[in-house]
Amino acid sequence: MTRLGAGLLGAALLLASSGVPADLRLALYAEGLSEAQRQASQTLLDEARAALPPRLRERLDRTVEVRWSTHLPENGYGRASRPDRLELNARLLPGLANGSAASARTGRPHGTVRRELLATVLHELTHIYDRSRAWTAEQRRLSNRCSQQAGSLGPVGLAERCRGQTTRHFTLSDDPRLLDLAGWQQAVGRRGQRERDNGQVARSPDLYELRNPREFVAVNLEYFLLDPAYACRRPSLYRYFREHFGWAPAARAECPPTYPYLNAGRDFARQPLGQLDPERVYEVDYLFAEANDSWVSRWGHSMLRLVICAPGRPRGPACRLDLDHHLVLSYRAFVGDVQLSSWDGLTGSYPSRLFVLPLNQVIDEYTKVELRGLASVPLRLSDEERRALVERAAEQHWSYDGDYWFLSNNCAVETLKLLRTGTAHDELESLDSIMPNGLLELLVGRGLADRSRLDDPREALRLGYRFDSFRERYQAMFAILRQRLPVPPGSVEDWLTLSAGERRPWLAHADLRASAALLLLEQAAMRRQLLLAQEELKQRYLGHREGRNARPDMARAGDTLNKILASSGFLSRPAELLDGGYGLPQAGEWPRLEAQSTARHRGLRQLNDELDRELRALLEPERLSELQAIEANLRQLGEHLRALHKASDGLQLPGSEAARPVPQR
Amino acid sequence: MRHSLLAITLLLLSTTTQARSLEQTSNIVVRAFDRTIDFTSDTTTSIRDMKVVIEARDDAASFVASEGAIRGAQLEAALGAIRERLPETREASDQALAEAILAR
Numbered sequence: 151m152t153r154l155g156a157g158l159l160g161a162a163l164l165l166a167s168s169g170v171p172a173d174l175r176l177a178l179y180a181e182g183l184s185e186a187q188r189q190a191s192q193t194l195l196d197e198a199r200a201a202l203p204p205r206l207r208e209r210l211d212r213t214v215e216v217r218w219s220t221h222l223p224e225n226g227y228g229r230a231s232r233p234d235r236l237e238l239n240a241r242l243l244p245g246l247a248n249g250s251a252a253s254a255r256t257g258r259p260h261g262t263v264r265r266e267l268l269a270t271v272l273h274e275l276t277h278i279y280d281r282s283r284a285w286t287a288e289q290r291r292l293s294n295r296c297s298q299q300a301g302s303l304g305p306v307g308l309a310e311r312c313r314g315q316t317t318r319h320f321t322l323s324d325d326p327r328l329l330d331l332a333g334w335q336q337a338v339g340r341r342g343q344r345e346r347d348n349g350q351v352a353r354s355p356d357l358y359e360l361r362n363p364r365e366f367v368a369v370n371l372e373y374f375l376l377d378p379a380y381a382c383r384r385p386s387l388y389r390y391f392r393e394h395f396g397w398a399p400a401a402r403a404e405c406p407p408t409y410p411y412l413n414a415g416r417d418f419a420r421q422p423l424g425q426l427d428p429e430r431v432y433e434v435d436y437l438f439a440e441a442n443d444s445w446v447s448r449w450g451h452s453m454l455r456l457v458i459c460a461p462g463r464p465r466g467p468a469c470r471l472d473l474d475h476h477l478v479l480s481y482r483a484f485v486g487d488v489q490l491s492s493w494d495g496l497t498g499s500y501p502s503r504l505f506v507l508p509l510n511q512v513i514d515e516y517t518k519v520e521l522r523g524l525a526s527v528p529l530r531l532s533d534e535e536r537r538a539l540v541e542r543a544a545e546q547h548w549s550y551d552g553d554y555w556f557l558s559n560n561c562a563v564e565t566l567k568l569l570r571t572g573t574a575h576d577e578l579e580s581l582d583s584i585m586p587n588g589l590l591e592l593l594v595g596r597g598l599a600d601r602s603r604l605d606d607p608r609e610a611l612r613l614g615y616r617f618d619s620f621r622e623r624y625q626a627m628f629a630i631l632r633q634r635l636p637v638p639p640g641s642v643e644d645w646l647t648l649s650a651g652e653r654r655p656w657l658a659h660a661d662l663r664a665s666a667a668l669l670l671l672e673q674a675a676m677r678r679q680l681l682l683a684q685e686e687l688k689q690r691y692l693g694h695r696e697g698r699n700a701r702p703d704m705a706r707a708g709d710t711l712n713k714i715l716a717s718s719g720f721l722s723r724p725a726e727l728l729d730g731g732y733g734l735p736q737a738g739e740w741p742r743l744e745a746q747s748t749a750r751h752r753g754l755r756q757l758n759d760e761l762d763r764e765l766r767a768l769l770e771p772e773r774l775s776e777l778q779a780i781e782a783n784l785r786q787l788g789e790h791l792r793a794l795h796k797a798s799d800g801l802q803l804p805g806s807e808a809a810r811p812v813p814q815r
Numbered sequence: 816m817r818h819s820l821l822a823i824t825l826l827l828l829s830t831t832t833q834a835r836s837l838e839q840t841s842n843i844v845v846r847a848f849d850r851t852i853d854f855t856s857d858t859t860t861s862i863r864d865m866k867v868v869i870e871a872r873d874d875a876a877s878f879v880a881s882e883g884a885i886r887g888a889q890l891e892a893a894l895g896a897i898r899e900r901l902p903e904t905r906e907a908s909d910q911a912l913a914e915a916i917l918a919r
Contacts (some may be wrong), residue, residue: 371835471892474867510870510889518873614888623877630880666880666917670873761892801904801911803863803897805918 152154172211174275176221179217181184187247191218194246194264198271201375201598203395206275214275218243227270233281236274259355259732260376269372271361276368284321292615293318312580313342322394323363326579330571331387332359332366332407333550349502349552352725355732373732380401383733385541386571403736409544410735410743413477414721415508419755422721423747426456426477428540432469434563435526436599437478438590439516440619442457452565452586453480453515455526456540470613476509479543481564502552502564503722504543513617519677524617527590527599539572546732551723562586590804624674629668646675650779657786668791670789675782680683683773687765707764715758720750838844867896875916883910890916 154402176195180188194218199207212234219237222229228238242263245251245706251263260266285293296312308316313336314326323329326342329335333350337343348360359369373380374391381398384406392398406427415422439451456477459469482505516522531539547570562585570578593599603615610616628642635656637645645653653668653675660668695706720726727746731739766774862868871893877885894912898905903913 174862470897471888473889473892474870608886612888612891614891617888618885620873626885627877627880629841662914663880663882666876669876670880671916673873756885781901791916795914799909800918801915803868803915804865804901805861 160793172208174202174207174210175213176271177213183218183243184247187218187243189242190247190249191216193285194267195271198268198275201268201272201399201732202275203375203397204285205395205397205470206279210275210279214278216271227266228274230274230277233278234769236271236516238267238270238471260372265376269376273368274373274714276371277364280320280364280367283319285318288457308341311576313579313774314344320364320367323367327574328367329363329392330567330574331390332363332370334363334738335567336570347552350546350549352549352551352723353728353732354549375399379736380733381405382736383731384545385734386538386545406737408725409541409547410740411506411544411547411701412721412724412727412747413508414505415511417508417511421748422746422751426506426540426544428537429462430459430465430469430475431456431536431540432459432465432467433528434531434539435528436537436590436593437512438525438527438586439520440523440525441587442520442522450586451480452510452589453478454543454568455479456543457528473509473614478507478509478512479568480507480512481561481568492537502550504546504550504564504568505722506547508512516619517617518620518673521619522623523619525590525604526615526617527594527601528603528615528693529569529599530597535573535575538574539569542572543568544734548725549727560586562589565589585671620670620674623670627670630667631660631664631671634661634667635659641670642674645671646678650675650776654779654783654786657790660790662791662798664789665787665794669784669791672780672783672787676777676784679773679780681775683769683777686766686773688771690768703764703768707761707768710757710761714754714761717757718752720747831886862897862900865893865896868893868916868919869917872919875913878913879910879917 176199178188178191178192178195183191199808201746214234216238218240222237222239222241224241226239227242228236231237242251245254245263246267251267253525254263254265255261258266260269262750294313294317296308297317299312300308300316314324314329318324326336329344333348334344334346339344339593351360352358354360355373356369359366370384370387371391372386374388376399377383378401381402385405388398399697407429411424411426413420413422413424424609435455435457437455438451439453441450457469458472458476460466460472461801462470463469468783475742481502513524516524552564564588566578566589569575575598577598590599595642603613604610607616624642624646628645631637632643634744637656638648649673653672657665657668690701691708694701724743724747727743727750728735728739735743767814769777779791833881841897843897867889873888874887875893877887878890890913893916894909899915
């Protein structure tokens with residue numbers, strides 16, 4: 151310790167013993183500084199001290215010496231070299247003293263060199279605070295009890311709330327809740343042990359925060375203390391720090407009431423950029439796609455469904471049927487397609503992303519294309535938990551780009567992490583499940599999910615707690631058809647194997663019920679043909695790739711496909727649309743977001759139309775003519791249904807001509 | 816950035832992952848045709864063209880064919896929406912409305 155430092159410490163002791171309240175003191179080491187340099191440094195330190203949370207200053211009851219040092223790396227701003235000393239890069243001192251640092255832009259979110267210096271002082275003091283184990287009495291009791299318990303019971307018998315509490319070393323950076331929010335998640339089945347990787351890599355204010363939880367805390371406290379928009383950009387962390395310090399900075403930006411999101415739905419006619427209003431979310435359901443025979447979906451798929459009320463409808467049970475406003479949060483492996491319905495062969499590591507999809511599309515994908523049922527089980531959440539979960543989902547949508555591993559980081563694991571971090575529910579803290587069906591059982595078992603609304607299967611189907619697989623519907627439709635028309639004997643599969651031409655003569659003889667059944671069966675036939683077409687294309691494409699049967703039209707389609715894959719990524723990683731800014735996008739970023747998403751979306755639409763044409767041209771002529779024949783059957787059925795309806799004088803829904811507004815005189 | 820789109824595209828092009836990219840091809844095939852089956856639009860100026868009504872067509876067909884035994888949520892949503900928008904249909908039976916949706 152230097153002479154001056156010792157002197158300061160002596161003075162500090164004197165102050166402490168004379169009844170002055172505990173407080174942090176920042177002492178500038180002024181030797182060799184000019185008067186201007188001394189003054190500018192002192193002002194900086196006074197500002198830093200004023201920006202600190204009162205609790206931090208009280209708990210760090212010591213004198214910390216601040217020196218300008220020439221030993222720091224060229225590009226470094228500063229470091230805490232000892233628990234009572236900070237060093238700042240002397241290279242930056244002249245700029246601070248002559249005022250130029252206040253206008254020198256850094257290209258980082260803090261803006262100027264001077265702001266960066268201020269942030270550095272706060273950052274380094276946070277490290278000192280973090281290392282000082284400044285726990286509350288309650289936290290200290292919990293840690294003591296937990297480490298005793300761990301000693302006597304071992305990790306297996308440890309109580310739920312003791313997870314991560316047995317060997318605490320830091321004030322903040324090893325707090326389980328902080329680690330959840332920061333993105334170092336519990337590894338599955340490892341009794342609270344944390345994963346090494348952090349997937350919250352997108353829209354980071356400073357990638358240095360991802361180095362380790364200690365840097366994460368220090369970097370985030372800079373923004374918590376200095377950026378009035380931190381509350382809006384990283385709301386869940388803002389609340390965490392506010393709770394910890396029992397205080398928040400006075401300057402706070404007004405946050406927008408909604409979260410922007412990108413809708414990854416397949417409806418290319420629709421602008422993908424949307425606004426999610428947490429106040430319109432009535433309930434959140436655990437949405438579970440039942441298993442089928444394919445090995446990748448043998449355990450089902452986990453998703454969350456946001457039950458969003460139609461605009462103008464107050465939150466309440468009626469919102470359950472506003473199906474076209476509901477959104478599904480689905481963690482999927484990003485392989486480059488906006489609509490992954492088949493995950494065959496996914497064994498390795500792919501980016502895992504949070505997709506936001508329209509519910510109706512998810513229903514169609516599972517029940518009609520994959521022939522799998524869906525169960526939608528409401529979660530029992532308080533208003534506050536529900537809001538926090540929606541907010542967390544928005545944060546993840548903008549920041550998360552993890553790795554998808556089929557066995558250890560799949561949809562169930564990701565969904566569980568989102569639920570855990572979003573709701574901070576004690577019951578979820580120790581929940582471990584890597585299988586979607588297992589997760590549902592656990593949620594129900596712990597009273598977090600309410601399966602009673604699925605008890606009556608008919609009511610559940612009517613009210614959208616269950617969406618049945620069309621496999622059963624097709625069977626039922628065929629049984630009805632056979633009752634009403636003397637169609638050839640056999641199963642529904644036999645019926646669908648007939649050619650469209652062989653089925654066509656029956657269409658004209660069908661009554662209303664039989665026509666309705668035929669409509670669904672023709673659609674089933676269409677999907678069956680598409681599966682066959684798919685398989686053929688696949689074989690030919692493989693042949694083309696391996697050079698057995700190289701074809702320019704195949705190459706063209708392959709090119710277009712790859713362009714689509716490359717340009718659809720933004721839908722699940724919307725951070726790509728913006729540069730600068732961090733966390734949730736704010737009002738100022740909206741125009742760029744809108745322009746970017748519109749432009750990218752237009753490009754994607756064009757590519758998609760191109761591919762439609764190219765693929766149609768690639769189909770085998772017999773396949774194409776069969777598909778066209780089914781399309782003709784569907785058209786004929788539509789006309790037939792309308793004719794029957796008209797003949798029976800059925801109710802007509804007003805069309806656009808009737809609903810057109812009356813012209814003004 | 817750990818996962819550049821370029822890297823993903825290259826990954827898809829590499830021989831070991833051919834099958835996967837082909838799965839994507841095929842899904843795009845399904846999608847290309849699926850849109851011709853159930854084309855939906857956002858223009859909700861008319862009841863008949865309301866998205867919720869168009870999306871209820873399969874449920875309406877199941878309902879009509881099964882004489883009400885199969886009653887799905889998409890139909891239920893459409894019935895509610897039609898009755899909300901057209902007070903004169905409030906007296907109409909579910910069957911009559913389901914038929915109207917089917918014959919739209």
